[in-house]
Amino acid sequence: MAEMGDLRVTGSVTLPEAELEEQFIRASGPGGQNVNKVSSAVQLRYLAAQSSAISSDVKRRLYRLAGQRATKDGDVLIEASRFRSQERNREDARERLAELLREAVKPPPPPRKKTRPSKGAVERRIKAKKGRSRIKAMRRSVDD
Template sequence: MAETRDLRISNAVVLPEADLEEQFIRASGPGGQNVNKVSSAVQLRFLAGRCEAISPEVKRRLHRLAGQRATKDGDVLIEASRFRSQERNREDARERLADLVREALRPPPPPRKKTRPSKGAVERRIKEKKGRSKIKAMRRSVGD
């Protein structure tokens, strides 16, 4: 039985392997001869525009959360080159994508309702300010 490379986000959401594209590239930075010879970095492209596992609302939030990692086509591109091995970079990219989708699945908090202080609170504040003003006025010299 072949192993499926579907990406499990939660119990309810699984991103199908068909909507994920992996491309291996050469990583930059330190690593000596290994970095010049081995394509250990991974570019993981999530084809969110055509994915049916998530709703259009979640896709919009995902696109906004992805920022510069989102393309005009609605894809999300994750690059991982933190580790020396290709397999660990692949796992890192998939986990970062999963975290991003989990964040997009969470509904936004309800908008904050503006509140006004009660009439009594306003009066107490004004009374306190006047009292403080009187105290400071008493400290001034008579010539002022």
């Protein structure tokens, strides 16, 4: 089994190998004898709570993005069983974790500023409403 080493997320963020734990399990679903005998699925656990590679703000965003994949201990658990080979599942799990972290590293967008319509826009709207009102009023029958 080849060592994968540190996981490069962005130019400035790299996760050390010590913060990643891999466990190989048997995949579920179709696959016949291969699936019953070979532990090709991968559980990749990122120990985010103890991690010094990312800031607390990034951790908070990571937990929000991870959803069900975040554990109570502050770990992020990625399961990969898409491929038949253990090596491809391993790469898939690492890439999915890196993608999740890339999304968490992005700063949140600035809050939306509420805008108000200009005075002219309000006047034009009211003028248009009054015009429609007059047209509709002329359609009504006249009571004598």
